[in-house]
Amino acid sequence: MHQLKFWNGNKSLVRQQHELQVITEISRTWGDQPWHIDNDVTALPKADDEGNVLNGYADLTVTVAGNSKFAGRAKVVIEQPIAKGLLGLRLLIIKRQRLAQFSNIHSLADLKPLRAGIPATWADAELFRANGCHVVERGSFEQIFERLKCDEFDYVSLGANEILDIYQNMAGDDPELIIEPTLMLYYPFPLVFYVAPNQLALADMIRAGLNEIAGNGVLEQCFDDYYGFPVGQLNIHQRRAINLHNPLLQGELADYQSPLMTNART
Numbered sequence: 632m633h634q635l636k637f638w639n640g641n642k643s644l645v646r647q648q649h650e651l652q653v654i655t656e657i658s659r660t661w662g663d664q665p666w667h668i669d670n671d672v673t674a675l676p677k678a679d680d681e682g683n684v685l686n687g688y689a690d691l692t693v694t695v696a697g698n699s700k701f702a703g704r705a706k707v708v709i710e711q712p713i714a715k716g717l718l719g720l721r722l723l724i725i726k727r728q729r730l731a732q733f734s735n736i737h738s739l740a741d742l743k744p745l746r747a748g749i750p751a752t753w754a755d756a757e758l759f760r761a762n763g764c765h766v767v768e769r770g771s772f773e774q775i776f777e778r779l780k781c782d783e784f785d786y787v788s789l790g791a792n793e794i795l796d797i798y799q800n801m802a803g804d805d806p807e808l809i810i811e812p813t814l815m816l817y818y819p820f821p822l823v824f825y826v827a828p829n830q831l832a833l834a835d836m837i838r839a840g841l842n843e844i845a846g847n848g849v850l851e852q853c854f855d856d857y858y859g860f861p862v863g864q865l866n867i868h869q870r871r872a873i874n875l876h877n878p879l880l881q882g883e884l885a886d887y888q889s890p891l892m893t894n895a896r897t
Contacts, residue, residue, distance in 0.1 A: 633666045635833075638689035640672045641681060643793040644800075647672055649857040650693045650822070653713050656849050657840035676771070678752040685827040691837070696823045696887075697879030698754050705828035709838050710882065712821035713850065716889030717858055718790035719820030719877075720867060723811040724798060725786045726779065733786075733811050739763070739873055742816075748784030750775055754879065755788065758818060761878045776802045788816060795861045815867065818875040819887040867891060 637654055639647050651670050658666040671689060675681045682700035684692055694701070695718065696710065725733055736742055742764060749756045749768045756768040767784040775787055789797055794810060802808045824841070826834040844850045872892070880887065 633661075633664065634669065635666050635691070636669045636671060636689045638671050638673070638684045638692040640674050641676075643796050645793050645796040645857055646693075646822075649714065649792075649853060652853050652856070653693075653841075653844075653850065654691070654824075654837075656844050656853060657837055660840040660843045661836055676752070681752075685825060689827065690830050690833060691824055691826045693822050693824055695754055695879075696821050696884045697877065697881065698825075699757060699879060700752070700754070701825060707826040707828060707831065707834040709824040709826065709834065709841065710884055711838070711841050711845070712823060712884075712887065713841070714792060714822045714858065715854060715891050716819060716821045716887060717792040717854075717862070717891060718822055719818050719889060720791040720891060721788040721816040721818070722791055722794045722865060722870075723786040723788055723814060723816075724776070724779065724794070724802065724808055725811050726782075726807055727809045728807075729785070730809065730811070734813055736814055736873075737871065739875065742873060745786060746784035748775055748779055748787050758820075758875065758877055758879060759788075762818075762875045764875075773801075776805070776808060780805075780807050786811070790820070791815075791861060791865055791867060792858050795864065810865070812866070813870060815870040815872045816875055817872045817889070817892055818877045819880055819884065819889070820877060821884055821887050821889075823884075862891065 639650060655668060678700050682704055685706050746765045746767050747759050749766055750772040751769050756766050759766045779787055798810055824837055
């Protein structure tokens with residue numbers, strides 16, 4: 632049996648499940664002999680360790696295109712988004728008492744004075760700074776909501792693909808915090824496969840398999856299985872959207888536009 636080590640750590644459970652399902656479906660296009668996928672969800676809190684994960688540790692991972700942790704490191708990037716750019720549709724968790732204030736935010740200029748709380752090493756921090764936003768970047772993700780309640784910052788921005796899962800698991804019983812119901816930030820932030828540089832044949836197989844499951848509807852079904860509910864539940868298309876620029880993206884994905892943004896209000 633063929634072996635494949637997939638590093639699937641440093642992300643929410645729903646992302647881990649979706650991304651494992653996508654690579655599993657891709658592997659089913661590779662002939663009759665099954666592949667064993669070692670789904671490694673080890674947490675690597677140091678940015679340097681995460682950026683080095685394809686140097687002898689794992690065969691592949693999924694991360695955002697342009698992830699600065701991997702800058703200057705050898706890798707093969709499969710520039711085909713696997714989740715419709717949903718991670719770039721950012722919803723806000725705020726203190727409930729500030730709902731009226733956030734309902735009056737309509738532009739990037741309105742947003743800039745407010746403080747975005749971002750855990751240390753997250754790729755989002757550089758992006759928010761590039762757009763002139765006030766960023767408070769420190770601490771761990773596990774601490775983020777307690778610090779929000781202590782007014783160290785004004786909001787936490789999370790992808791629409793994971794915000795319900797994270798909110799319910801980490802803040803759902805807390806009456807002080809709420810998912811802001813009217814606003815959405817958008818920036819190109821597609822999730823793509825990164826493959827170890829010595830695995831060129833594997834990269835070709837992933838590229839071909841991904842094209843196949845994108846063409847036959849399997850990739851769409853994976854998306855619906857894990858993200859169809861939150862897309863509907865969170866009223867993505869009824870929210871007013873503030874667009875941000877992503878300076879980390881280059882090449883084919885520099886102008887990526889999520890198909891989910893087609894009907895969004897701006």
